[in-house]
Structures are given as C-alpha cells and as structure tokens.
Amino acid sequence: MLFIGRTERTSETKMKCESSGNLLTKMIIVRCKTLLLLSSVVCTVAVVISFHKLLNSDVKFTKPFSPIPAGLYGNYIEIVDDDTPLSTSSRKVDTTRDSEAVVSLNAALEMKKHGKPDKALKLFQHAFALSPKHADILNHYGEFLEDTKQDVVKADELYTLALTNFPDHTGALMNRQRTASIVENLDREMLRKIDEKREALLSIPENNAALRRAKKEAYFQHIYHTVGIEGNTMTLQQTRSILETRVAVAGKSIDEHNEILGLDAAMKYINSTLLYRLRDITMDDILEIHKRVLGHVDPVEGGHFRRTQVYVGSHIPPGPSEIERLMTQFLDWLNSEDALDLHPVRYAALAHYKLVYIHPFVDGNGRTSRLLMNLLLMQAGYPPVIIVKQNRHLYYQHLQTANEGDVRPFVRFIAQCTERTLNLYLWATSEYSHMVPAIGEPHILTGEGFEEHL
Secondary structure: OHHHHHHHHHHHHHHHHHHHHHHHHHHHHHHHHHHHHHHHHHHHHHHHHHHHHHHOOHHHHOOOOOOOOOOOOOOOOOOOOOOOOOOOOOOOOOHHHHHHHHHHHHHHHHHHHOOOHHHHHHHHHHHHHHOOOOHHHHHHHHHHHHHHOOOHHHHHHHHHHHHHHOOOOHHHHHHHHHHHHHHHHHHHHHHHHHHHHHHHHHOOOOOOHHHHHHHHHHHHHHHHHHHHHOOOOOOHHHHHHHHHHOOOOOOOOHHHHHHHHHHHHHHHHHHHHHOOOOOOOOHHHHHHHHHHHHHOOOOOOOOOOOOOOOOEOOEOOOOHHHHHHHHHHHHHHHOOHHHHOOOHHHHHHHHHHHHHHHOOOOOOHHHHHHHHHHHHHHHOOOOOOOOOHHHHHHHHHHHHHHHOOOOHHHHHHHHHHHHHHHHHHHHHOHHHOOOOOOOOOOOOOOOOOHHHHO
C-alpha cells in the first residue's frame, strides 16, 4: 500500500511537472511570437521611412545631365582680380580718406534731399570707393538704393556688410531686419524659375539632334571660359581645334595647351565615373579630379595637397598642416543631410566656395572647385555652369564678398550663370523654349549687361 501510494504521488508530481513545463513552453512561444511581431513592425516602419527618404530625394534621383554628347572626340589620356570695390586688404585706417568719404556722404545726402538722385548716386559711389568699410556710408548708400532704385537686394548686401564690420550699428540692423525676408523670397523665386527651365531642358529627348549640337557647343564654351578665367589666352576656335584634333596651335605655350587637355580629361572622368554614382563624394574623388586638371601641366603636384603656404591676393588660405583636417570637415558637410537638403544651386555654389576658400592645392584650385560644383549640378539635372571670362571680375568680387562674411551674392551669381547656361541650351533647341520669353536675345552668354542684370 505504501508503494502504491508513493507511485500515485509520483505520477501526480510528474503530471504537475509536465503541466508546468508545457505552460512554460507556451509562455516562451507566446513571447517569441510577440518579439517577432514587434521586430516585423519595426522593420516595416524602417523600410517605409527609408523608401520615403529615397523617393523624396531630389538630388540623387533626378535624371543626371550628361554634358558630353555621343561621339565627341577624345578619351582619357589662380589669377586674382584686386580692383574690386569690396576689397578688404589689410591696411591701416586712412583718416584722410575717411574724412573725404564722410564729406562726400554728406554731400550725397544733400543731393538726395533736394531731389537730385543722379548726382547723389555719384557721390555715394565716391564715398563708398574711398571707405568701403564705413558703416554709415554703407547704411545710407543702401537706403538710397532701396528708396530711389528699388534695389532691395543690393541694399541688403550693403546693410549686411555694415553689420559685418560694426555689428552694433542700429540703422543697419533695423534695415537688415526689414530686408532679409524680402531678399530670401526673391532668391527663392529666382531658383523656382531656374528649376522650370531645368525641367524644360530635361523634357528634351536625349537623341534630339539640336540637343546633341547644343551639348557639343556648350562643352567647348565651358572649357574655353573655364581656362580663360585663369588667364589662358586661347580663343574659342583654337580651344575647339585642340579638343577636336589634338593638333598644337602655333604661338601658344605648352602650358596653355595642357590646361585645355587637362580640363577635358577631368570632365570626361566625371562624366564616365562620378556622374551616375549614388554614394558619397570622397577625398579620393576630389584628388582624382585635380590629378586630371593638373596632370598635363604639373604631374608632380596633380592629385596631391600642397605642402607650402600660398597667397591669393588679400586672402591667405589655411596653412598646409590644416588642409587634411579642413578637407575632412568639408567632406563631412558635403555629404551631410543638411547640405543635401539645400536647393541644388545653393548646395553647389557653397561647395565651390568652401573648397576654393581652403585652397588645398598649389595650383588648379579654381578649376577643381568649378568642376566639383558642376558635378553636383549635373547630378541634380542641371547642365554644367558656364562662367564667362568677361565676368571674371564679378566672379572674384563675389568670392571676396563671401570671404567678408556674406556668401549670398556669390550664390546669386552662380544662380544667374546657371540660368544663362540653361538659356543657351533652350535657345539652341528653340522648339522647347516657349516658356522663356527672352530666349532669343543675341547676347545670351557673352556677358554683356550681366552686371546690370545682377
């Protein structure tokens, strides 16, 4: 009996253990199912967010603009303008010039008061030329341009320059607070019109004969003007001849030939290697571009950061020991979400300015910076910007203004150059240019009237 009772109790205990084990197994299974369900939900949300970001990415998934038409011959194989009114060359304050500038300012205010705007303008310009950092002159000159010329953009630039030199200037601060939002809206409207022209250009079929001819012509123009900004004396016809035939031009230096060939090699490298790539731009990419830009002229320095200090007019770039760190910071910004969220024209112009400010190479900094800018624009569907050599002084002037603290004039300058380049393509394919009323103007790219337009 005792044996039987123990057996029953053992069986009962065994059943309880089995029941507890089953319950524990069921709990584990339920928790695993819950964990799998939560993991599936999290993964699904992550995938949806990723697709949303990808679908809303304007830069990476816009149809890239290839600048080189099919069949164009060829395979792989800084001068600074100092005569600008906004120069910030380090110099002691010339009290005599300042005194004369104040006298001219007072005379200008009197002319303005008596309704003589033409004389007032000349006196304001004279005062500004004598003392380009004087906050009162900058502020009153801006007010004059805003009141009599309705030039809010230029006035805002002058107010900003006044505050850069004297942050506590009350008049400039009040004026700047009023004009800032107005100018921002004008800039956005300008970029919107440029985007409309880009869409018109992208709507043209790639096999359109007029577009192929326009690409070929723009390619020659781009190389001619880009090396011309740096002082190359080749004409457009000579540049075209070198690119098409690889025959030397009599009377021209070897370096001038090699500058053209180097830019051609860099453009073709970008078109075949970087244009359609979706991953981040790397240090090696910039070094490879520079290697081709300078490879024919100076193969020793091509593709390498400078190891000496350089001087660019009034701008003293960072020392050679700082270049590696600054370039790493620049690339972090270049590939950041904040930078990629900018309008493509602003993004490309800022990239150009930041790189040329660091000035990482002994030579070829301007050409490399403009190539990087055009790479970013082409990835966003814009054609490579042509900055004509006739506007070289404006180009350097706006870079100098950016060094003083206001990069917006330089961004506007690049935006205007982008629009003119788009006009060139739309004019050449006029069947698609109905939405550009002034497309038939004869001097669409020559730069005549460009400064007034800005």
